[in-house]
Amino acid sequence: MKKALSIFMMLILMIGALAACGPKEEENTGSEGNGEKTEDASKPEKLVVWEDKDKSGWLEKVAADFEKEHGVKIEFKEVEMATKMKEQLRLDGPAGTGPDIITLPHDQIGELAVQGHIAELNVSDDVKSTFSESSINAQSFDGKLYGLPKSAETPVFIYNKALMTEVPATMEDLYEFAKANTKDGKYGFLALWDNFYFAHAPIGGNGGYVFGEKDGALNPQDLGLNNEGAVKGTEYIQKWYAEKLFPNGIIGENGGSAMDGLFNEGNVASVMNGPWAFGGMKDAGIDFGVAPFPKFADGTPMKTFMGVKGWHVSSYSKNQEWAVKFLEYITNDENAKYRFEQTSEVPTNVALVDDPAIAENEGAKAVALQTQDAVPMPNIPEMGEVWAPMASALQTVVTGKAQPQEALDSAVKQIEQNIQQNHAK
Structure with a gap:
């Protein structure tokens, strides 16, 4: 009896070993049939972006490019930035009907950060170095980054x-x-x-x-x-x-x-x-x-005092990681230049100061150069x-x-x- 039991146990162990060595079912590893890594399975169907009044035209192309590249639709609408944006976020955010991304003048950052309406951003130093130091400082509050610069203006x-x-x-x-x-x-x-x-x-x-x-x-x-x-x-x-x-x-x-x-x-x-x-x-x-x-x-x-408009992620967004990804995309040198060409608002991307689009535009170049000596208006x-x-x-x-x-x-x-x-x- 003991011998039969011993043989039975050996068979069980052998079957287990063979199963471990055999082919497994495909796990959700984020890979497609071509062997390339796909993006996070938590990728949203869409992101909602609020842009300033009369300024959203440029987003049609950039949103389409992002959707083609990442498979995420960008839905955007216009909300007057200086006075209505933050008030609308306060209402729509907690109600679950707000945006993933908003735009603000930087002197409103401190107020909304303290109240918990916008999220801290975690981006690499390479991303931060895309912009002038003063404009990144303007997007920061209490030592934390809350936005990526969109444009700057100064007298x-x-x-x-x-x-x-x-x-x-x-x-x-x-x-x-x-x-x-x-x-x-x-x-x-x-x-x-x-x-x-x-x-x-x-x-x-x-x-x-x-x-x-x-x-x-x-x-x-x-x-x-x-x-x-x-x-x-x-x-x-x-x-x-x-x-x-x-x-x-x-x-x-x-x-x-x-x-x-x-x-x-x-x-x-x-x-x-x-x-x-x-x-x-x-x-x-x-x-x-x-x-x-x-x-x-x-x-x-x-x-001179400098005002910096920026892009921010709503703290109510359920897609904050993808919202940050979109912020990095729309503020890269290529898209920042395209936005300038469509809106005439001067970006703070350091690589664009010498780009002909800005260098050959007398007004834009003057603003870009003056911002290097300007002081961001305190945002606390x-x-x-x-x-x-x-x-x-x-x-x-x-x-x-x-x-x-x-x-x-x-x-x-x-x-x-x-x-x-x-x-x-």
Whole structure:
């Protein structure tokens, strides 16, 4: 009996061994019959993308190319970016009817990240190096990356070629040109320096800053808006108004339209303005040139504020890995260039600065070059407490009601109080 049992056990072991060596059923290894690895079985049927109003035309080709390459359909629709995009995400995201991908101005990133509406992105250093360092910084919050750059804009130096034959070499030269060419309702140079968005250029260029950094993140407890550099920059601004190189009409809410009117009527040789103004200048028939800002005589640049539009993944998306894959695809050099050609919005891909599409476009090249010296507008929620006090301070200075140090000290005190009251943790 023992012998029979022993033989039976040996047969069982042999059968098991043969089964282990025999052919197995095909496992889901992600391979097709051609031996090539297929993409993740969790690949979605489609991704939903929200693009800005009147900007989605370029996506038709790129979406079709992505679907052909990856088998994922891209469904896109337009939502006004600056004010409606984030509000719509807050409603549709939790309801399960929102997009996988949205686009935002970078100064909204901090707010939406804190509230949990957008997801942190994990991409390689090779992907990050596609873009300028400043634009990647703009897409980051609290040391984490939340988007990939789509385009950037920043104020540049725009001049009427009939009134200014070449760009002044320095800001000091521009000041002398303005003194010599401001009379009888004509002006050599105009800027909206009672508006902190524009005033940051001379303030930052002289050493002022909004928030310092701590451990790679903006520190709202470190305000540099009334330091020595900020005062020096504000004194520089004060000088232009005190010497009546700027008219009273470009102060306050209507300053922008007043300045645009003067330039488009041919009464101003040069202005500080952004690419959003190019269309009106063309329509007015002005033969204008565009350049990055002259530097100060000591070589320090005008540190304009930069706005970066980016692509972001909704934290409510069930397809975040594929959403990131699509972000990397639409922001590669080829597709970023194609989008620029369709929308005229300047990408931050470093390889495109010298591409003929941008290098031979005077306005785009000027924006691309100026962004290299620009400072991304702080994207932390506390930045919302800065604008009104700084506008008030600058307007009291340029109207002669206060001196720079006094006005900036008052602004910083108000900002600190607002941050403590509204953002205390």
